[in-house]
Amino acid sequence: MIETLKNKQDFNNVYKNGKMFGNRDFTLRYIKNEKSTNRLGVVVSKKVSKKAVKRNKLRRQIKEYLSTINVKLAQGYDYLITVKPNSLGQSYQDLVKSLDHLFKKKGLFIN
Protein backbone atom coordinates (compact mmCIF):
# COMPACT_ATOMS: atom_id res chain seq x y z
CA MET A 1 0.00 0.00 0.00
CA ILE A 2 1.59 3.24 -1.15
CA GLU A 3 0.63 6.60 0.24
CA THR A 4 0.43 9.08 -2.59
CA LEU A 5 0.82 12.84 -2.76
CA LYS A 6 -2.65 14.42 -2.62
CA ASN A 7 -2.68 18.18 -2.66
CA LYS A 8 -1.48 20.83 -5.00
CA GLN A 9 0.40 22.30 -2.04
CA ASP A 10 2.35 19.05 -1.55
CA PHE A 11 3.34 19.00 -5.19
CA ASN A 12 4.38 22.61 -5.19
CA ASN A 13 6.41 22.05 -2.03
CA VAL A 14 8.41 19.28 -3.70
CA TYR A 15 8.82 21.28 -6.89
CA LYS A 16 10.13 24.41 -5.14
CA ASN A 17 12.13 23.09 -2.20
CA GLY A 18 13.01 19.53 -3.16
CA LYS A 19 16.33 18.19 -4.40
CA MET A 20 16.39 17.26 -8.04
CA PHE A 21 18.25 14.61 -9.99
CA GLY A 22 17.60 13.03 -13.37
CA ASN A 23 18.72 10.77 -16.17
CA ARG A 24 17.52 10.36 -19.75
CA ASP A 25 14.20 8.78 -18.80
CA PHE A 26 13.09 10.31 -15.53
CA THR A 27 13.54 13.22 -13.15
CA LEU A 28 13.49 12.45 -9.40
CA ARG A 29 12.63 15.08 -6.83
CA TYR A 30 12.56 14.38 -3.11
CA ILE A 31 12.26 16.22 0.20
CA LYS A 32 11.98 15.29 3.88
CA ASN A 33 8.52 15.39 5.39
CA GLU A 34 7.47 15.34 9.06
CA LYS A 35 6.09 11.80 8.89
CA SER A 36 7.64 8.40 9.43
CA THR A 37 6.41 6.96 6.09
CA ASN A 38 7.08 7.77 2.48
CA ARG A 39 4.71 9.54 0.12
CA LEU A 40 5.05 9.04 -3.63
CA GLY A 41 3.85 10.87 -6.72
CA VAL A 42 4.12 10.30 -10.46
CA VAL A 43 3.74 12.98 -13.16
CA VAL A 44 3.27 12.07 -16.81
CA SER A 45 2.58 15.18 -18.86
CA LYS A 46 0.86 15.41 -22.19
CA LYS A 47 4.22 16.25 -23.74
CA VAL A 48 5.22 12.61 -23.28
CA SER A 49 2.37 11.35 -25.42
CA LYS A 50 -1.01 12.57 -26.60
CA LYS A 51 -2.58 9.16 -26.04
CA ALA A 52 -4.13 8.64 -22.64
CA VAL A 53 -3.54 4.88 -22.89
CA LYS A 54 0.23 5.27 -23.18
CA ARG A 55 0.43 7.79 -20.36
CA ASN A 56 -1.68 5.58 -18.11
CA LYS A 57 0.48 2.56 -18.83
CA LEU A 58 3.66 4.39 -17.86
CA ARG A 59 2.09 5.66 -14.65
CA ARG A 60 0.90 2.17 -13.72
CA GLN A 61 4.24 0.57 -14.40
CA ILE A 62 6.04 3.12 -12.26
CA LYS A 63 3.52 2.67 -9.47
CA GLU A 64 4.02 -1.09 -9.66
CA TYR A 65 7.77 -0.59 -9.37
CA LEU A 66 7.47 1.82 -6.44
CA SER A 67 5.19 -0.49 -4.47
CA THR A 68 7.73 -3.31 -4.70
CA ILE A 69 10.73 -1.10 -3.91
CA ASN A 70 9.15 0.99 -1.14
CA VAL A 71 10.28 -1.35 1.65
CA LYS A 72 13.93 -0.87 0.79
CA LEU A 73 13.80 2.93 0.54
CA ALA A 74 14.84 5.44 3.15
CA GLN A 75 11.70 6.46 5.08
CA GLY A 76 10.29 9.91 5.83
CA TYR A 77 10.51 11.42 2.36
CA ASP A 78 8.21 12.78 -0.35
CA TYR A 79 9.25 11.40 -3.73
CA LEU A 80 8.08 12.80 -7.08
CA ILE A 81 8.97 11.15 -10.37
CA THR A 82 8.51 13.10 -13.62
CA VAL A 83 8.54 11.14 -16.84
CA LYS A 84 10.44 12.33 -19.91
CA PRO A 85 9.42 11.53 -23.50
CA ASN A 86 12.47 9.27 -23.95
CA SER A 87 10.99 6.57 -21.71
CA LEU A 88 8.07 6.01 -24.08
CA GLY A 89 8.04 2.57 -25.66
CA GLN A 90 10.63 0.98 -23.38
CA SER A 91 9.99 -2.38 -21.77
CA TYR A 92 9.28 -2.77 -18.07
CA GLN A 93 12.74 -4.24 -17.39
CA ASP A 94 14.47 -1.23 -18.94
CA LEU A 95 12.36 1.13 -16.85
CA VAL A 96 13.28 -0.79 -13.69
CA LYS A 97 16.99 -0.51 -14.49
CA SER A 98 16.71 3.19 -15.13
CA LEU A 99 14.80 3.83 -11.89
CA ASP A 100 17.20 1.67 -9.86
CA HIS A 101 20.04 3.76 -11.22
CA LEU A 102 18.37 6.94 -9.97
CA PHE A 103 17.80 5.75 -6.42
CA LYS A 104 21.23 4.11 -6.11
CA LYS A 105 23.02 7.21 -7.31
CA LYS A 106 21.49 9.26 -4.51
CA GLY A 107 22.00 6.55 -1.85
CA LEU A 108 18.35 6.32 -0.92
CA PHE A 109 18.39 2.54 -0.46
CA ILE A 110 18.80 1.19 3.06
CA ASN A 111 21.59 -1.34 3.38
Added chain:
RNA sequence: UAAGUAAACCAUAUGAUCGCGAAUUAUUUAAUUUGAGGAAAGUCCGAGCACUAUAGAGCAGGAUGCCGGAUAACAUCCGGUGAAGGUGACUUCAAGGAAAGUGCAACAGAAAAUAAACCGCCAUAUUUAAUAUGGUAAGGCUGAAACGGUGCGGUAAGAGCGCACCAGCAUUUAGGUAACUAAAUGGCUUUGUAAACCCCAUCCAGUGCAAGACCAAAUACAAUAGUAAAAGACAGUUGCUCGCUGUUAUUGGUGGUAGGUCGCUUGAAUUUAUUGGUGACAAUAAAUCUAGACAGAUGAUCAUUUAAACAGAACUCGGCUUACAGGUUUACUUCUUGA
Protein backbone atom coordinates in the same frame (compact mmCIF):
# COMPACT_ATOMS: atom_id res chain seq x y z
C1' U B 1 -14.37 -19.32 -59.60
C1' A B 2 -13.23 -14.15 -59.94
C1' A B 3 -14.59 -9.13 -59.30
C1' G B 4 -17.93 -6.37 -56.57
C1' U B 5 -22.50 -4.26 -53.64
C1' A B 6 -25.25 -4.00 -49.04
C1' A B 7 -26.20 -5.36 -43.94
C1' A B 8 -25.00 -7.48 -39.16
C1' C B 9 -21.45 -9.19 -35.52
C1' C B 10 -16.74 -10.41 -32.73
C1' A B 11 -12.50 -7.64 -31.58
C1' U B 12 -5.92 -7.80 -25.41
C1' A B 13 -8.24 -14.35 -24.75
C1' U B 14 -7.58 -18.59 -20.86
C1' G B 15 -5.03 -20.31 -16.36
C1' A B 16 -1.55 -19.48 -12.11
C1' U B 17 1.14 -16.03 -8.44
C1' C B 18 1.64 -10.90 -6.47
C1' G B 19 -0.90 -5.95 -6.43
C1' C B 20 -5.17 -1.88 -7.03
C1' G B 21 -10.89 0.56 -6.84
C1' A B 22 -15.91 -0.59 -5.05
C1' A B 23 -19.67 -3.53 -2.48
C1' U B 24 -21.11 -7.36 1.06
C1' U B 25 -19.96 -10.51 5.25
C1' A B 26 -17.44 -11.39 9.51
C1' U B 27 -14.82 -7.92 12.05
C1' U B 28 -9.47 -4.78 11.63
C1' U B 29 -7.27 -7.81 8.09
C1' A B 30 -9.29 -11.80 6.02
C1' A B 31 -12.99 -14.08 2.64
C1' U B 32 -16.47 -13.64 -1.46
C1' U B 33 -18.41 -10.95 -5.63
C1' U B 34 -17.45 -7.40 -9.19
C1' G B 35 -14.49 -3.69 -12.11
C1' A B 36 -13.54 0.57 -19.36
C1' G B 37 -15.33 1.00 -25.34
C1' G B 38 -17.35 0.26 -30.27
C1' A B 39 -15.80 4.16 -30.67
C1' A B 40 -15.17 5.47 -23.61
C1' A B 41 -12.37 10.06 -28.52
C1' G B 42 -13.80 14.85 -31.18
C1' U B 43 -17.28 18.09 -28.22
C1' C B 44 -20.36 18.65 -33.78
C1' C B 45 -25.95 18.41 -32.78
C1' G B 46 -30.34 17.03 -29.57
C1' A B 47 -32.35 16.20 -24.61
C1' G B 48 -32.67 15.11 -19.21
C1' C B 49 -30.89 17.41 -14.61
C1' A B 50 -29.29 21.90 -11.73
C1' C B 51 -28.85 27.09 -10.86
C1' U B 52 -29.68 32.26 -12.43
C1' A B 53 -35.41 37.78 -10.76
C1' U B 54 -35.97 33.45 -18.20
C1' A B 55 -39.80 40.43 -14.46
C1' G B 56 -41.23 43.09 -19.12
C1' A B 57 -41.33 45.67 -24.39
C1' G B 58 -38.88 46.26 -29.08
C1' C B 59 -34.90 45.43 -32.52
C1' A B 60 -31.21 42.33 -33.64
C1' G B 61 -29.08 37.20 -33.66
C1' G B 62 -28.89 31.77 -34.41
C1' A B 63 -30.63 26.92 -36.32
C1' U B 64 -33.42 23.88 -39.75
C1' G B 65 -35.14 23.72 -45.16
C1' C B 66 -38.24 18.12 -51.41
C1' C B 67 -42.71 15.01 -49.14
C1' G B 68 -44.81 11.74 -45.40
C1' G B 69 -43.76 9.24 -40.93
C1' A B 70 -40.67 7.64 -36.22
C1' U B 71 -38.97 9.91 -31.60
C1' A B 72 -38.55 12.82 -25.10
C1' A B 73 -35.85 15.66 -28.81
C1' C B 74 -32.58 16.38 -33.04
C1' A B 75 -28.65 18.83 -38.04
C1' U B 76 -30.66 11.72 -36.31
C1' C B 77 -33.44 7.47 -38.32
C1' C B 78 -37.22 5.00 -41.77
C1' G B 79 -40.18 4.93 -46.34
C1' G B 80 -41.04 7.65 -50.81
C1' U B 81 -40.10 11.79 -54.86
C1' G B 82 -36.53 14.28 -57.97
C1' A B 83 -31.38 14.92 -59.79
C1' A B 84 -26.35 12.84 -60.62
C1' G B 85 -23.09 8.34 -61.11
C1' G B 86 -22.60 2.94 -62.19
C1' U B 87 -23.61 -2.76 -67.16
C1' G B 88 -25.78 -4.04 -62.50
C1' A B 89 -26.59 -5.15 -57.13
C1' C B 90 -26.58 -0.20 -55.45
C1' U B 91 -24.47 4.61 -54.04
C1' U B 92 -24.40 10.07 -53.38
C1' C B 93 -27.11 14.89 -52.71
C1' A B 94 -27.48 21.87 -47.08
C1' A B 95 -32.72 19.26 -52.72
C1' G B 96 -37.66 25.85 -50.35
C1' G B 97 -38.06 30.79 -53.12
C1' A B 98 -34.11 34.12 -58.62
C1' A B 99 -41.95 36.59 -62.12
C1' A B 100 -41.03 40.50 -53.63
C1' G B 101 -36.69 43.51 -53.85
C1' U B 102 -31.23 44.70 -53.76
C1' G B 103 -26.19 43.33 -54.94
C1' C B 104 -22.31 40.71 -57.81
C1' A B 105 -20.77 38.41 -62.76
C1' A B 106 -12.97 39.92 -62.89
C1' C B 107 -10.24 39.15 -67.74
C1' A B 108 -11.79 38.52 -72.69
C1' G B 109 -15.73 40.06 -75.87
C1' A B 110 -19.65 44.24 -80.27
C1' A B 111 -22.75 43.14 -76.20
C1' A B 112 -23.03 40.25 -69.25
C1' A B 113 -29.05 41.33 -68.18
C1' U B 114 -32.99 47.81 -69.25
C1' A B 115 -31.15 44.46 -74.09
C1' A B 116 -27.79 46.59 -77.52
C1' A B 117 -25.55 46.71 -82.67
C1' C B 118 -18.58 46.25 -83.66
C1' C B 119 -17.59 43.19 -88.10
C1' G B 120 -21.47 41.48 -91.24
C1' C B 121 -26.16 40.83 -94.62
C1' C B 122 -29.98 43.75 -97.47
C1' A B 123 -32.50 48.20 -99.55
C1' U B 124 -32.37 53.42 -100.92
C1' A B 125 -29.67 58.01 -101.95
C1' U B 126 -25.14 60.58 -103.20
C1' U B 127 -21.14 59.48 -105.93
C1' U B 128 -17.37 55.58 -107.93
C1' A B 129 -15.63 52.70 -103.61
C1' A B 130 -16.67 54.85 -100.04
C1' U B 131 -20.21 57.73 -97.10
C1' A B 132 -25.15 58.65 -95.10
C1' U B 133 -30.14 56.89 -93.77
C1' G B 134 -33.20 52.78 -92.82
C1' G B 135 -34.17 47.37 -92.14
C1' U B 136 -32.11 42.83 -89.86
C1' A B 137 -29.85 39.67 -85.98
C1' A B 138 -28.94 34.09 -90.09
C1' G B 139 -23.08 34.09 -89.57
C1' G B 140 -18.35 35.91 -86.49
C1' C B 141 -14.16 35.93 -82.54
C1' U B 142 -14.59 35.85 -76.66
C1' G B 143 -16.16 33.58 -72.30
C1' A B 144 -18.09 29.42 -67.08
C1' A B 145 -22.48 31.63 -69.15
C1' A B 146 -24.72 35.20 -75.29
C1' C B 147 -32.27 36.31 -74.44
C1' G B 148 -34.80 28.69 -76.63
C1' G B 149 -32.39 24.13 -80.04
C1' U B 150 -32.62 21.25 -84.97
C1' G B 151 -34.83 21.02 -89.80
C1' C B 152 -38.15 22.85 -93.66
C1' G B 153 -40.86 26.88 -95.57
C1' G B 154 -40.54 32.04 -96.08
C1' U B 155 -37.92 36.85 -97.32
C1' A B 156 -34.71 42.41 -100.41
C1' A B 157 -31.89 40.42 -96.21
C1' G B 158 -33.81 38.27 -91.99
C1' A B 159 -36.73 37.06 -87.83
C1' G B 160 -41.41 31.75 -83.61
C1' C B 161 -42.96 35.24 -89.04
C1' G B 162 -45.32 30.00 -90.08
C1' C B 163 -44.99 24.52 -89.54
C1' A B 164 -42.84 19.64 -87.41
C1' C B 165 -40.09 17.49 -83.37
C1' C B 166 -37.52 18.56 -78.71
C1' A B 167 -36.54 21.63 -74.02
C1' G B 168 -38.80 25.08 -70.69
C1' C B 169 -43.17 27.92 -68.59
C1' A B 170 -48.51 28.39 -67.36
C1' U B 171 -53.45 26.25 -67.05
C1' U B 172 -56.81 22.07 -66.93
C1' U B 173 -57.82 16.87 -66.20
C1' A B 174 -56.39 12.01 -64.07
C1' G B 175 -53.49 9.24 -60.20
C1' G B 176 -51.14 9.90 -55.30
C1' U B 177 -52.07 11.89 -47.95
C1' A B 178 -47.98 14.72 -50.24
C1' A B 179 -43.31 15.69 -52.82
C1' C B 180 -44.47 14.54 -57.73
C1' U B 181 -45.88 11.78 -62.23
C1' A B 182 -48.77 11.29 -66.91
C1' A B 183 -51.85 13.41 -70.74
C1' A B 184 -54.18 17.54 -73.20
C1' U B 185 -54.38 22.76 -74.28
C1' G B 186 -52.17 27.61 -74.59
C1' G B 187 -49.28 31.89 -75.68
C1' C B 188 -44.28 31.92 -77.88
C1' U B 189 -39.64 31.97 -73.92
C1' U B 190 -38.17 34.52 -68.45
C1' U B 191 -29.21 33.98 -67.61
C1' G B 192 -26.41 32.34 -63.18
C1' U B 193 -25.55 33.13 -58.01
C1' A B 194 -29.53 32.73 -51.87
C1' A B 195 -22.74 27.60 -48.28
C1' A B 196 -24.30 37.04 -51.28
C1' C B 197 -27.93 40.25 -48.55
C1' C B 198 -32.73 38.72 -48.31
C1' C B 199 -38.09 36.51 -48.44
C1' C B 200 -41.25 32.48 -46.66
C1' A B 201 -42.31 28.42 -43.05
C1' U B 202 -40.97 26.11 -38.27
C1' C B 203 -38.08 26.37 -33.74
C1' C B 204 -34.70 28.80 -30.03
C1' A B 205 -33.69 32.62 -22.39
C1' G B 206 -28.59 32.03 -20.47
C1' U B 207 -24.88 29.12 -17.98
C1' G B 208 -22.85 23.98 -17.59
C1' C B 209 -21.88 18.68 -12.43
C1' A B 210 -15.55 23.26 -11.97
C1' A B 211 -23.93 23.19 -12.47
C1' G B 212 -25.57 23.07 -7.69
C1' A B 213 -27.48 21.31 -2.42
C1' C B 214 -26.23 20.34 2.77
C1' C B 215 -22.64 20.31 7.27
C1' A B 216 -19.06 23.70 9.24
C1' A B 217 -13.57 26.47 13.45
C1' A B 218 -10.51 31.23 12.69
C1' U B 219 -9.15 35.19 9.04
C1' A B 220 -10.62 37.22 4.37
C1' C B 221 -15.08 37.83 1.40
C1' A B 222 -20.31 38.27 0.05
C1' A B 223 -25.07 39.75 0.64
C1' U B 224 -29.23 41.41 4.04
C1' A B 225 -31.87 44.84 7.80
C1' G B 226 -31.72 49.58 10.47
C1' U B 227 -29.50 54.61 10.80
C1' A B 228 -26.76 58.74 8.40
C1' A B 229 -24.85 60.93 3.73
C1' A B 230 -25.20 61.49 -1.68
C1' A B 231 -28.63 62.73 -6.77
C1' G B 232 -25.34 62.00 -11.54
C1' A B 233 -21.57 59.09 -12.72
C1' C B 234 -20.23 54.02 -12.58
C1' A B 235 -21.40 48.79 -12.36
C1' G B 236 -24.81 44.61 -13.15
C1' U B 237 -29.01 42.51 -15.92
C1' U B 238 -29.18 38.82 -22.91
C1' G B 239 -25.74 41.51 -28.25
C1' C B 240 -28.25 46.65 -28.46
C1' U B 241 -32.18 50.38 -26.85
C1' C B 242 -35.88 51.40 -23.22
C1' G B 243 -36.78 49.69 -18.44
C1' C B 244 -35.14 47.57 -13.67
C1' U B 245 -31.48 46.79 -9.59
C1' G B 246 -27.14 48.23 -6.80
C1' U B 247 -23.18 51.81 -4.92
C1' U B 248 -20.33 55.27 0.65
C1' A B 249 -19.86 54.99 6.44
C1' U B 250 -21.39 52.36 10.89
C1' U B 251 -24.12 48.53 13.97
C1' G B 252 -26.58 43.78 14.33
C1' G B 253 -27.38 39.02 13.08
C1' U B 254 -26.81 35.71 8.43
C1' G B 255 -24.35 33.26 4.52
C1' G B 256 -19.70 31.38 3.28
C1' U B 257 -13.74 30.03 1.17
C1' A B 258 -9.97 25.58 2.80
C1' G B 259 -12.23 20.58 4.43
C1' G B 260 -16.29 16.84 4.49
C1' U B 261 -21.10 14.63 2.69
C1' C B 262 -24.43 14.49 -1.35
C1' G B 263 -25.25 15.27 -6.60
C1' C B 264 -23.15 9.69 -8.56
C1' U B 265 -25.65 5.89 -11.12
C1' U B 266 -32.65 2.04 -11.40
C1' G B 267 -32.25 4.28 -16.34
C1' A B 268 -36.65 7.64 -22.41
C1' A B 269 -32.05 0.76 -18.67
C1' U B 270 -30.64 -4.34 -20.42
C1' U B 271 -32.02 -9.40 -22.09
C1' U B 272 -35.71 -12.83 -23.97
C1' A B 273 -40.53 -13.82 -26.07
C1' U B 274 -45.15 -12.38 -28.46
C1' U B 275 -48.14 -8.88 -31.24
C1' G B 276 -48.77 -4.51 -34.72
C1' G B 277 -46.13 -1.93 -38.75
C1' U B 278 -42.90 -2.35 -45.68
C1' G B 279 -39.64 0.06 -42.00
C1' A B 280 -37.63 3.52 -38.28
C1' C B 281 -40.28 2.05 -34.06
C1' A B 282 -44.26 1.00 -30.60
C1' A B 283 -47.14 -2.04 -27.10
C1' U B 284 -47.49 -6.16 -23.66
C1' A B 285 -45.31 -10.02 -20.48
C1' A B 286 -41.26 -12.24 -17.79
C1' A B 287 -36.41 -11.95 -15.83
C1' U B 288 -31.99 -9.03 -14.35
C1' C B 289 -29.06 -5.05 -11.46
C1' U B 290 -24.36 -4.56 -14.95
C1' A B 291 -17.64 0.54 -12.84
C1' G B 292 -18.61 4.83 -9.72
C1' A B 293 -13.12 7.06 -8.56
C1' C B 294 -11.71 12.43 -6.58
C1' A B 295 -3.64 13.53 -7.86
C1' G B 296 -8.30 9.88 -9.71
C1' A B 297 -8.84 1.99 -9.57
C1' U B 298 -7.20 -2.85 -14.76
C1' G B 299 -0.60 -3.46 -13.76
C1' A B 300 3.79 -7.08 -13.38
C1' U B 301 5.75 -12.17 -14.16
C1' C B 302 5.19 -17.19 -16.29
C1' A B 303 2.66 -20.80 -19.57
C1' U B 304 -0.73 -21.75 -23.82
C1' U B 305 2.56 -22.39 -31.77
C1' U B 306 1.32 -15.91 -31.66
C1' A B 307 -1.16 -12.26 -27.79
C1' A B 308 -0.98 -8.54 -31.62
C1' A B 309 -5.47 -2.79 -34.51
C1' C B 310 -7.69 1.92 -33.00
C1' A B 311 -7.71 3.19 -28.30
C1' G B 312 -8.94 4.35 -21.36
C1' A B 313 -15.12 5.97 -17.91
C1' A B 314 -15.33 11.10 -14.56
C1' C B 315 -23.33 13.74 -14.19
C1' U B 316 -26.36 10.65 -17.61
C1' C B 317 -28.77 9.32 -22.18
C1' G B 318 -30.08 9.61 -28.07
C1' G B 319 -27.30 10.49 -32.49
C1' C B 320 -23.40 12.25 -35.92
C1' U B 321 -18.22 12.49 -37.24
C1' U B 322 -13.33 10.67 -37.11
C1' A B 323 -9.50 6.28 -35.96
C1' C B 324 -9.19 0.86 -36.52
C1' A B 325 -5.02 -5.25 -37.16
C1' G B 326 -7.51 -9.56 -38.05
C1' G B 327 -11.83 -12.49 -38.63
C1' U B 328 -17.10 -14.49 -39.10
C1' U B 329 -22.11 -14.68 -41.15
C1' U B 330 -26.22 -13.46 -44.44
C1' A B 331 -28.49 -11.49 -48.89
C1' C B 332 -27.64 -9.82 -53.80
C1' U B 333 -25.19 -8.33 -58.79
C1' U B 334 -22.20 -9.23 -63.19
C1' C B 335 -20.17 -5.54 -68.92
C1' U B 336 -16.09 -8.83 -69.09
C1' U B 337 -12.54 -13.67 -68.04
C1' G B 338 -12.13 -19.14 -67.31
C1' A B 339 -14.68 -23.96 -66.50
Added chain:
RNA sequence: GGAGACGUACUCAAGAGGUCAUAAGAGGUCGCACUCGAAAUGCGAUAGGUCCGUCAGGAUACGAGAGUUCGAAUCUCUCCGUCUCCG
Protein backbone atom coordinates in the same frame (compact mmCIF):
# COMPACT_ATOMS: atom_id res chain seq x y z
C1' G C 1 -14.09 17.49 -17.34
C1' G C 2 -16.11 22.09 -19.58
C1' A C 3 -15.79 26.85 -22.50
C1' G C 4 -13.34 29.63 -26.28
C1' A C 5 -9.53 31.79 -29.83
C1' C C 6 -5.96 31.29 -33.70
C1' G C 7 -3.09 28.77 -38.04
C1' U C 8 -0.46 33.21 -44.68
C1' A C 9 7.68 33.91 -46.71
C1' C C 10 12.86 32.66 -41.53
C1' U C 11 9.70 35.87 -37.63
C1' C C 12 5.57 39.42 -36.66
C1' A C 13 1.74 40.03 -39.76
C1' A C 14 -2.00 42.89 -43.95
C1' G C 15 -5.25 40.89 -47.61
C1' A C 16 -12.07 39.05 -46.10
C1' G C 17 -14.91 36.08 -53.65
C1' G C 18 -12.03 38.30 -59.52
C1' U C 19 -6.56 39.83 -63.88
C1' C C 20 -0.90 33.99 -60.77
C1' A C 21 -0.49 36.89 -53.37
C1' U C 22 4.33 41.75 -58.86
C1' A C 23 2.37 38.01 -51.49
C1' A C 24 0.97 45.52 -48.68
C1' G C 25 4.12 46.57 -44.57
C1' A C 26 7.83 45.78 -40.65
C1' G C 27 11.75 42.98 -38.60
C1' G C 28 15.56 39.93 -40.70
C1' U C 29 19.78 39.30 -44.67
C1' C C 30 23.81 41.69 -47.66
C1' G C 31 26.93 46.07 -48.88
C1' C C 32 28.76 51.10 -47.63
C1' A C 33 29.45 55.14 -43.98
C1' C C 34 30.53 56.20 -38.69
C1' U C 35 34.33 53.18 -34.97
C1' C C 36 40.71 50.86 -32.74
C1' G C 37 36.77 46.87 -33.19
C1' A C 38 31.57 45.86 -32.38
C1' A C 39 26.48 47.45 -31.12
C1' A C 40 23.10 51.30 -32.16
C1' U C 41 22.18 54.86 -36.12
C1' G C 42 22.06 56.59 -41.37
C1' C C 43 22.10 55.40 -46.80
C1' G C 44 21.47 51.75 -50.64
C1' A C 45 20.25 46.84 -52.54
C1' U C 46 18.76 41.74 -53.24
C1' A C 47 16.03 37.20 -53.05
C1' G C 48 11.52 35.62 -51.75
C1' G C 49 8.30 28.26 -50.50
C1' U C 50 8.52 23.26 -53.30
C1' C C 51 8.89 20.39 -57.99
C1' C C 52 9.79 20.13 -63.36
C1' G C 53 12.37 22.73 -67.24
C1' U C 54 14.58 23.07 -73.87
C1' C C 55 16.16 28.59 -68.78
C1' A C 56 11.20 31.09 -72.16
C1' G C 57 8.24 29.41 -68.64
C1' G C 58 4.88 25.66 -66.40
C1' A C 59 2.71 22.96 -62.22
C1' U C 60 1.60 23.07 -57.12
C1' A C 61 1.27 26.03 -52.77
C1' C C 62 -2.38 30.57 -47.50
C1' G C 63 -2.39 23.84 -41.45
C1' A C 64 -4.85 19.06 -44.24
C1' G C 65 -9.04 17.09 -47.03
C1' A C 66 -13.92 17.56 -49.25
C1' G C 67 -18.06 20.76 -50.97
C1' U C 68 -20.77 25.50 -52.97
C1' U C 69 -19.35 28.72 -57.21
C1' C C 70 -17.49 30.05 -63.91
C1' G C 71 -13.68 31.13 -60.13
C1' A C 72 -12.04 30.16 -53.04
C1' A C 73 -6.45 32.41 -48.71
C1' U C 74 -11.62 34.49 -48.33
C1' C C 75 -18.06 31.05 -47.91
C1' U C 76 -19.67 25.91 -45.66
C1' C C 77 -18.38 21.09 -43.47
C1' U C 78 -14.91 17.38 -41.38
C1' C C 79 -10.10 16.50 -39.38
C1' C C 80 -4.91 18.14 -37.50
C1' G C 81 -1.94 21.41 -34.57
C1' U C 82 -1.00 25.59 -31.12
C1' C C 83 -2.63 28.78 -27.25
C1' U C 84 -5.96 30.88 -23.45
C1' C C 85 -9.82 30.81 -19.52
C1' C C 86 -12.99 28.15 -15.56
C1' G C 87 -11.41 24.93 -8.79
